[in-house]
Amino acid sequence: MPSAQICVWHVYPEPVLLQRRAAQGIERLAAEAISARGAFRVVLAGGNTPRAVYERLRGIKTAWPAWHIYFGDERCLPSGHAERNSTMASQAWLDHVDIPATQIHAIPAELGAEEAARQYASAIESVEIFDLVLLGLGQDGHTASLFPGQDYGSERHQPAVLAVHQAPKPPADRVSLSAWRLGAASRVWFLVTGADKALAVRKWRGGEGIPAAAIKPADGVDVWVDIAALA
Ligand code: 6PG
Secondary structure, three states: OOOOOOEEEEEEOOHHHHHHHHHHHHHHHHHHHHHHHOOEEEEEOOOHHHHHHHHHHOOOOOOHHHEEEEEOEEEOOOOOOOOOHHHHHHHHOHHHOOOOHHHEOOOOHHHOHHHHHHHHHHHHOOOOOEEEEEEOOOOOOOEOOEOOOOOOOOOOOOOOEEEEOOOOOOOOOEEEEOHHHHOOEEEEEEEEOOHHHHHHHHHHHOOOOOHHHHOOOOOOEEEEEEHHHHO
């Protein structure tokens, strides 16, 4: 029988408080990981809610050289394109802090979905468990680039990185960590704000098999949500 997703909901009255608390939480997790293991391995999401949190991370006190940055998904667009998740993360945060460039592992999605997925699978091979995976939630319940009706790669025998085609949200070609690989993490935090997410949140809480429900780390996922998205 497939395992159920353990889901802890953290509800905030408005997005700014959620963003502040999420950034503080990431600062705390980084400090714990760096003091325990000398490194903090975090997977980033695209999207507006994550971006607001990234902007806050510029100002935290942390040992940036111990951070290792990965991405949960990327859009197949030229390197540096304004619509790429890695471009957003760089502009909002990574360009402003001292993480060594060799420790920022962008998905080479400019090579096309298949080749990028192949290369990224080897780039993440040495990381058994991420310290933190950040994810957003789309209006249709998608997360990373795992879309309803497509194969999320929920089983461990499936590839860790998927070449995605015909995505309903442009661009159609993307690369995504699979559901099981996103769940291979000490913590998985979804960052979800805004009334346009309410339908997806209702489906999720109602037990519908949206892609976000397929991420099942052993200790469960935390969903940081504002009241508007819960309405
Ligand atoms: C992407 C993102 C995607 C995103 C959600 C939420 O490439 O489109 O990775 O999974 O996180 O769509 O985005 P918003 O917070 O902007 O709604």
